[in-house]
Amino acid sequence: MKTNLTAGLVLALTLASGLCAEEASPEIAGLEKTAKDFVAAYNKKDAAALAALFTETGEITDLDATDITTGREDIQARYQAIFEAPDAPQISIDVDSVRLVGKDLAIEDGTVHATPPGDDDVATSMDYTAVLQKGEDGAWRIASTRDREDSSDAAGQLAELAKALKGDWTATREGLRLDIAFGWDDSGNFLVGEMLATAADAKPVKTTIRIGWDPSRKTITWWNFDDGGGFSKGDWTPVDDGKWLIRTEGVTEDGEVTSANQTLTFDGPDAFVWDAGERLVDGEKQPDVEMRVVRQTPEPGAQ
Template sequence: MKTNLTVSLALALTLASGLRGQEASPEIAGLEKAAKDFVAAYNKKDAAALAALFTENGEITDLDATDVTTGRADIQARYEDIFAAPDAAQIAIEVDSVRVVGKDLAIEDGTVHATPPGDDPVATSMNYTAVLQKSEDGVWRIASTRDRGDASDVGGELAGLAKQLKGDWTATRDGLRLDIAFGWDDSGNYLIGEMLATAADAKPLTTTIRIGWDPAKKTITWWTFDDGGGFSKGDWTPVDDDSWLIRTEGTTSDGEVTSANQSLTFDGKDSFVWNAGERLVGGEKLPDVEMRVVRQTPEPAVE
């Protein structure tokens, strides 16, 4: 999924932590000023001021060099698109090293942290390398910056999904009602959910859900446990910004093996379609299921 991180890597400097060079250099003061100017402009959402921090032919490049923006005009337009979004992040940059490698040329490596707005924000992080060039007027400007891969902590890896899932949801189909709630656990490392299924002809069933990040497989994983004694586990694979595929396997309370191919497709911020196909219980194939799940409207406050 594309995030604001790629385009926020336009400067490999930081105001918060200060620049740390391999050797003391009189150029560090100029690099620090460039950092202050960049952080201030970005967090003020000033696209024109950001573009002016680049050389005339400066560029922003992603990890695979498949997404490249070149030149001040296009860089300004790219930032304008980012800042137009309601979830535009605030950034801070943590520098690992800055090296003056030649006359009027410096290289910096570090990590940029982007924190979205909201009451419960979780930062996502990206490693970067940037090349800065000093112009004839003595000002350091960005010649090139490149992403070097995601560096988010566990919470950051879940941040995108958390933004979509957090809150209270409900769905009804053929006499079955689902009420679902998602939020962060106390550690901030897992999304926790609880689902209540009710029907006129069946006992209510409560399922607890835990969603986490598997650092070995580099994937989002979930575990579900129902109060009847059944459980399941599955890996989430992103299809695009709004869709996920989930392959789930588990066991019922009676010891029967279960499996399903599920998908979640968000339709805006207030609804998603959940589909479960190839459902097997004890080797018996069950019909596919599709439900539209909608966000519950908060109850009005009582004065």
């Protein structure tokens, strides 16, 4: 999913006020200042000030070590691109430990929390490790920072998908109409949806949808229950920017075993394409289905 928090967030974060080392050290004050300056510059969207807090050859590495930014010029460009986005977050950090491991060298472990600007958006969190080096001018700068693990809570793990799915949607195909609505449940840990399928030659079918985070398998999972008694379950896997692969298995109200490989591909903020292939009902292959689903236009005067 993700929300790859590093790709731009503050994996370069250093120390927060209140840090403590195993032994008191005069260096801690300098490390604290670097941290405060970093948080202040990030939340002011000052990319130049952020880049200045890195060493000349400082680097930022993401969770998969596939996206590495090296050098102040590229680091500044990276943060500038982040800040130009309308959903650039504000950040805060929790520091677990800081260790002075050699002359003019420190290692910090902690967690960075990023909160988007929208009232309904949820924070995401990433554990990180940062290496800091003291320069000849006495200032501590970031030599390297690396993501360790996505530590978002359940809502945070769903944040990217929720942002894209929330709202009312509709689709029509060969006489079939779907009306779908998604939002957070009361706990704030699950996305819930209601889907109504109507056709001229069949009775309406209402399906309840619940999407959650499985912390044991580190995956997004969904459950679907129709009002006839059928149900299904599947895992969501991000395969590309804006595209999800969903492997679903279930049973109909008549006891027939079902399965399908589905993809959901977002096309901007107001549409997605839903493909269902390799559809089987009791072992018999069914026709593939593709539907373009669009966001419903709010009624005049709706809030």
